[in-house]
Amino acid sequence: MGRTYERAEVLAARFAGDLLLDEVTGGELQIPVGADVLRLVPSSDDDVVAWLDVWNSANARHLADSDTGTFDERLVARLTWDVLVDLLRGGPGDGLLRELLSFSPLTSSPAVIELLQERAHVSRRRDELADLVRRLFAAASDSGQPVARCAVHTLNLVLLHVVLSPSCSSLDVGVEDWPKLAAFWRSQLSDEDWRTLVASVHVSWDQAPAPVLGIGTAGPGTVDLSGLVCDVPLREAAMEARFTGDPAGSGFGYVLEALPPGRRDVHYARAVLELAASPVEPWVRAAHYVWWSDKFPDLVLDCLRRDVTVGAETMRELAKTPVAESSAFVVQICDRIGRGGDDPGLLDVFDGLGTPRSDHGSRVAVLDAWLRLHEQGYRHPPHRRTDLRAVLRAVDFDEIRRHRPDLVYRAGTVAHEIGLFE
Numbered sequence: 001m002g003r004t005y006e007r008a009e010v011l012a013a014r015f016a017g018d019l020l021l022d023e024v025t026g027g028e029l030q031i032p033v034g035a036d037v038l039r040l041v042p043s044s045d046d047d048v049v050a051w052l053d054v055w056n057s058a059n060a061r062h063l064a065d066s067d068t069g070t071f072d073e074r075l076v077a078r079l080t081w082d083v084l085v086d087l088l089r090g091g092p093g094d095g096l097l098r099e100l101l102s103f104s105p106l107t108s109s110p111a112v113i114e115l116l117q118e119r120a121h122v123s124r125r126r127d128e129l130a131d132l133v134r135r136l137f138a139a140a141s142d143s144g145q146p147v148a149r150c151a152v153h154t155l156n157l158v159l160l161h162v163v164l165s166p167s168c169s170s171l172d173v174g175v176e177d178w179p180k181l182a183a184f185w186r187s188q189l190s191d192e193d194w195r196t197l198v199a200s201v202h203v204s205w206d207q208a209p210a211p212v213l214g215i216g217t218a219g220p221g222t223v224d225l226s227g228l229v230c231d232v233p234l235r236e237a238a239m240e241a242r243f244t245g246d247p248a249g250s251g252f253g254y255v256l257e258a259l260p261p262g263r264r265d266v267h268y269a270r271a272v273l274e275l276a277a278s279p280v281e282p283w284v285r286a287a288h289y290v291w292w293s294d295k296f297p298d299l300v301l302d303c304l305r306r307d308v309t310v311g312a313e314t315m316r317e318l319a320k321t322p323v324a325e326s327s328a329f330v331v332q333i334c335d336r337i338g339r340g341g342d343d344p345g346l347l348d349v350f351d352g353l354g355t356p357r358s359d360h361g362s363r364v365a366v367l368d369a370w371l372r373l374h375e376q377g378y379r380h381p382p383h384r385r386t387d388l389r390a391v392l393r394a395v396d397f398d399e400i401r402r403h404r405p406d407l408v409y410r411a412g413t414v415a416h417e418i419g420l421f422e
Contacts, residue, residue: 077115101156102149107200130164151188275303286314293321312345327362334365338372351385
């Protein structure tokens with residue numbers, strides 16, 4: 001290596017910043033950034049001269065005057081901005097900018113982002129600079145960098161574009177497949193850098209399929225469903241999470257493995273949570289029953305069986321859905337009759353069912369409900385479609401004896417009371 005000498009003596013003296021440049025081609029420009037050292041490696045003598053010109057320019061612009069960030073952060077932000085502007089003016093190649101942007105994500109230092117935003121806010125050439133960054137991004141995949149540095153480089157170009165064009169679409173930057181690129185970044189960034197990135201950049205799917213990107217925007221209170229891919233089987237997602245070793249995906253996979261093997265999709269998982277696991281008001285859950293009745297009638301019926309808060313109004317709405325085609329729905333209505341609820345309303349729903357499917361379970365439930373009503377003193381008015389006599393005449397006592405022998409005695413007693421056998 002050739003002789004090493006110190007540049008920018010004034011800054012070095014005032015801030016104890018180490019700026020070392022090797023005279024021979026292939027030497028390094030070293031800038032301390034926190035506990036790390038940013039090493040910029042020129043590829044030619046022309047790069048050395050150009051980089052020193054940029055450094056002297058940054059030196060002359062009073063880096064110490066800003067109250068934002070440390071001196072090292074102000075230095076990185078100033079160098080990044082000046083090199084970008086110099087490229088727009090027809091300066092030498094993008095080697096220095098590529099080195100600057102391949103070091104670490106810009107979001108790892110909020111001060112650097114803030115300083116770049118300040119410069120962009122007062123710039124009259126923001127649109128031109130954004131177009132330049134877009135072109136640099138398009139060429140970034142051919143830079144021949146190591147994978148990890150390529151990930152940081154492409155990420156920082158996207159961040160620079162968002163700084164220059166707040167609330168821009170990912171398509172504006174040239175990102176055709178945002179989820180794929182985000183997965184690439186996730187695989188190469190440290191956990192800390194990834195968490196900082198996710199917390200710093202707001203991704204909105206209001207204009208799906210391409211997200212809108214913003215920096216410093218408060219995150220949404222709920223999930224943006226417009227860009228959610230709901231048709232990916234959770235089994236495939238779990239296999240992918242296991243393959244990639246993604247801890248977040250593996251965590252979700254562990255929770256969702258409890259779903260039935262044939263029902264491992266995000267729609268079913270959402271339905272289970274809303275119907276069985278969310279502590280909400282009864283009227284909210286009632287709306288959920290109606291909402292999911294078309295897609296998962298079996299799940300709705302299973303949850304109704306355990307939910308004693310569901311009344312006649314909800315059952316009336318469910319009677320208009322595919323849920324009502326099941327004999328289990330008849331059982332749910334009958335199980336609520338004669339138990340202190342809205343019996344006239346429930347009987348109205350029962351009368352309006354037409355001819356639902358019938359099996360031994362529903363026949364037992366109907367008999368039990370009509371016996372309870374009679375035992376409580378209720379007498380069916382003439383307008384009711386099914387009265388107690390009709391139910392008793394249709395009973396197959398041999399079948400009832402096999403499933404509910406206790407009902408045989410009660411039915412016989414009531415039959416004698418109403419004179420059915422006289």
